[in-house]
Structure formats: structure tokens, C-alpha cells
Amino acid sequence: MRIGILSFKAISKVASKEEVRLKKVAKAKGHTARIFRSGRFQLVYDGTARRLLYDGKLFPKYDVIISRVSVLRDIDLNISIIKQMEMMGIPVINRYTPVIKAKNKLKSMQIMDHYNIPIPKTAVIRSTKFVDLAVKSVGGLPVIIKSPFGSYGVGVTIAESKRGLKSMMDWENTNMYMIQEFVKFSKGKDIRVFVVGGKVVGTMMRSAGRGEFRSNIELGGKGSKVEITEEEKDIAIKAVQALDLEYAGVDILRSKEGPVVLEINANPGFKALEQYTGIDVATPLIDFAIEYAESKKPLFYGNGG
Ligand SMILES: Nc1ncnc2c1ncn2[C@@H]1O[C@H](COP(=O)(O)OP(=O)(O)O)[C@@H](O)[C@H]1O
Ligand SMILES: [Mg+2]
Structure with a gap:
């Protein structure tokens, strides 16, 4: 091949x-x-x-x-x-198309909500006029505010007060603010679930560094091995299928009410996962790519065909 x-x-x-x-x-x-x-x-x-x-x-x-x-x-x-x-x-x-959906947090939330995949309570507003409504809808302060297009934890902030929240609402020309319930229960930890071809091939717990609520490895988060529940597996697989991705990294928070999906990464890093857990995810990804190519063979015309 x-x-x-x-x-x-x-x-x-x-x-x-x-x-x-x-x-x-x-x-x-x-x-x-x-x-x-x-x-x-x-x-x-x-x-x-x-x-x-x-x-x-x-x-x-x-x-x-x-x-x-x-x-x-x-x-x-x-x-x-x-x-x-x-x-x-x-x-x-x-x-x-699936990559475009996944790269936009708002689009992916809409799709997950549509398929009844649990997500943190979220309100999308376009003006500071609706801060009261947003805070109330997500269950009160503190809240998380994020842009639909962030990555590596950049642009994800926590607001302890409405005044603080309003002052954060001028950082982007999109004027689109996602106000989200702060899932405190997960204590700065989240779970990365690596899904390939509709199967979970690897999992890792990520824990935020001291004084940080974001668990991104790029921000000093540390990885460790973790066992996930059948429910968590099921939710991760459903989320990837809802977005129509062939492989993805699903970020899950353990909330008081059960697991919620934070985001779906269409270009998941796996260096940290492999290093921290010893799980090989590159091999199943290559194996799946081959399987996928074989299933598509009759359609393949190649360049100029
Ligand atoms: N609603 C939330 N409650 C608790 N922690 C959150 C919440 N949203 C984000 N975080 C923390 O911030 C990190 C980055 O947020 P995320 O939405 O995944 O953005 P990014 O795409 O930049 O990684 C998450 O991995 C998680 O640790
Ligand atoms: Mg993330």
C-alpha cells in the first residue's frame, strides 16, 4: 500500500x-x-x-x-x-466536512446536543447585554468562557464574576462567546479518549498543573493511565460518529451528573498519550487506514481519472 x-x-x-x-x-x-x-x-x-x-x-x-x-x-x-x-x-x-465541523466548537456542540450526547451546559451570546441570561442558563458563577475556534487551551478562561466576564468579552472580532458551566467536580482533570474506526484504542487522564484549571499538555498538564467506564466509551464513540470522523481524540470531563464531552479533536496529538500510558495508537491508526483504503478501492480513480 x-x-x-x-x-x-x-x-x-x-x-x-x-x-x-x-x-x-x-x-x-x-x-x-x-x-x-x-x-x-x-x-x-x-x-x-x-x-x-x-x-x-x-x-x-x-x-x-x-x-x-x-x-x-x-x-x-x-x-x-x-x-x-x-x-x-x-x-x-x-x-x-467532518474536520470543519470538529474545528468549530460551536458546530460540534450543536451536533452533539442534537444526538443527545451529554455536554456541559453552554450558552452562546453575542453581546454583554446577555451576560445575566448566560450565567443563569449554565447554573451560575464561576463560568468558563471560550471562543469557538480555540486550541491548546488558548482562549479558554474562567470568570468568577459577571464584571470579570464582561471584561473578557472583547477579545475576538467574531463577537461570539461560548459561556459554559464550570465542571468543578472533575478537579482540573479530563480524559482523552482516542477513537479509531469506531473503536477506543487508547485512553489517558490529563491533570492540570498547579494553579491551572486547564489540563492541556501544552499548558503543563500531566498524563497518566486511566480505565474508563463503558458509558464513557460509548459516549466517546457516539461523539466521533456524530461528527462523521474516522479517527479523533475525544475530551471527556467527569461531572457530578456523569461524563460530558468537552470537545472532539480531528487532529489529535498522541505523543503524550503513547509516552504516559505506553499504549500504541499509531499502529491501530495505520491498520485502520489500510482497511479504509481497501473498502474504498472500487471508487479510486486517482489523479486525473
Ligand atoms: N466547562 C469546563 N469545565 C471545566 N474545565 C474546563 C471546561 N472547559 C474547558 N476546561 C478545561 O480547559 C481545557 C481546554 O478547554 P477546551 O475546550 O478543550 O479547549 P482547547 O480546544 O483549547 O483544548 C480542557 O481540557 C479542560 O481541562
Ligand atoms: Mg481541548
Whole structure:
């Protein structure tokens, strides 16, 4: 098999640890594997079949592409190359539309709520006029305020007072504020559930550092092994299916009322998970990519076909 890993990191930066690890695992299994960099693609619409070029040459025939969308802004534009691959019949995981849904916290909340997947109480407001309503709807202070497009914990803040909350509501030109119930019960811990092809392949507990409520590893959070319940497994799998992703990292908080899904990452890091828990998630991801490619074979026309 020819397995491509599609990296969205700036060309000036090296590929991520995860991208390199996926390539190594695929190669060790005897496959051809290569990391492609999104900035080196060209799209050409000139009435011929040369639509997708890489460094000016026809994009070679690959059996499956694993996308690693790390961009945070103008997602739909930045990942149009994924759409192009899909239109040409190249199997890609994760796909264009599910990635766009997952990168937008508001969109993913809407979908999860629609499918009755438990989420923290959330109110979305566009003006400080509705702060009272929002705080009341999510059960009172303190509350969490976040932007629909944050990542790595950036832009996730806690407000202890309404005055504080109002002063935080000017940081973004989107004027879209997600006010969320602060799930205190979880005590700065959350659970990362790594789902591939509808199965849980790895789990990790993340604990926030001292004086921090956010458990992101990038902010000093520490990982550890954790056993999750059948209910938690079930919720994580349902969340990934609701967004139509082939693989994802689901963040779950243990609230007083039971597990709630915080977010679904369409480009989940797994370096920390593998290091802290010793669980190999790269191998099941590569195995699934191969299985996926095989199931899509009749549809595959390749470049220009
Ligand atoms: N409603 C909440 N209650 C308690 N902790 C939260 C809440 N929302 C976020 N956090 C903490 O902040 C971290 C980052 O929030 P998250 O919504 O996952 O944003 P990001 O996409 O930036 O990681 C979470 O991993 C969790 O530890
Ligand atoms: Mg997160």
C-alpha cells in the first residue's frame, strides 16, 4: 500500500512527531509511506486533468491519505486540498466536512446536543447585554468562557464574576462567546479518549498543573493511565460518529451528573498519550487506514481519472 500523511504544518517547520511516527509505523509494516506538506500542493483548473500537483508534478497515486489538520484559521480554505482529493476519489481520513465541523466548537456542540450526547451546559451570546441570561442558563458563577475556534487551551478562561466576564468579552472580532458551566467536580482533570474506526484504542487522564484549571499538555498538564467506564466509551464513540470522523481524540470531563464531552479533536496529538500510558495508537491508526483504503478501492480513480 501507499500511505500518505498530509501535514498542514508550515513548510518552514519540521513535520510533527505524530506525522513522523505514523510514517515509521507504516514503513515498518512494509508499506510505502510519505509525508506530504500542504504548502507544496498546487491546484490547477485548466480544463485538463492536471488538477492536483505536488511541487509542480502530478500528485502520485496514493491508496490512502491520513490528514493532520493543524491549522486554526480559515479552515475551509486552508484544507480545500482535502476536498480536492476526495473529489478525485482518493480515500482521505479525516475528511473535509467532518474536520470543519470538529474545528468549530460551536458546530460540534450543536451536533452533539442534537444526538443527545451529554455536554456541559453552554450558552452562546453575542453581546454583554446577555451576560445575566448566560450565567443563569449554565447554573451560575464561576463560568468558563471560550471562543469557538480555540486550541491548546488558548482562549479558554474562567470568570468568577459577571464584571470579570464582561471584561473578557472583547477579545475576538467574531463577537461570539461560548459561556459554559464550570465542571468543578472533575478537579482540573479530563480524559482523552482516542477513537479509531469506531473503536477506543487508547485512553489517558490529563491533570492540570498547579494553579491551572486547564489540563492541556501544552499548558503543563500531566498524563497518566486511566480505565474508563463503558458509558464513557460509548459516549466517546457516539461523539466521533456524530461528527462523521474516522479517527479523533475525544475530551471527556467527569461531572457530578456523569461524563460530558468537552470537545472532539480531528487532529489529535498522541505523543503524550503513547509516552504516559505506553499504549500504541499509531499502529491501530495505520491498520485502520489500510482497511479504509481497501473498502474504498472500487471508487479510486486517482489523479486525473
Ligand atoms: N466547562 C469546563 N469545565 C471545566 N474545565 C474546563 C471546561 N472547559 C474547558 N476546561 C478545561 O480547559 C481545557 C481546554 O478547554 P477546551 O475546550 O478543550 O479547549 P482547547 O480546544 O483549547 O483544548 C480542557 O481540557 C479542560 O481541562
Ligand atoms: Mg481541548
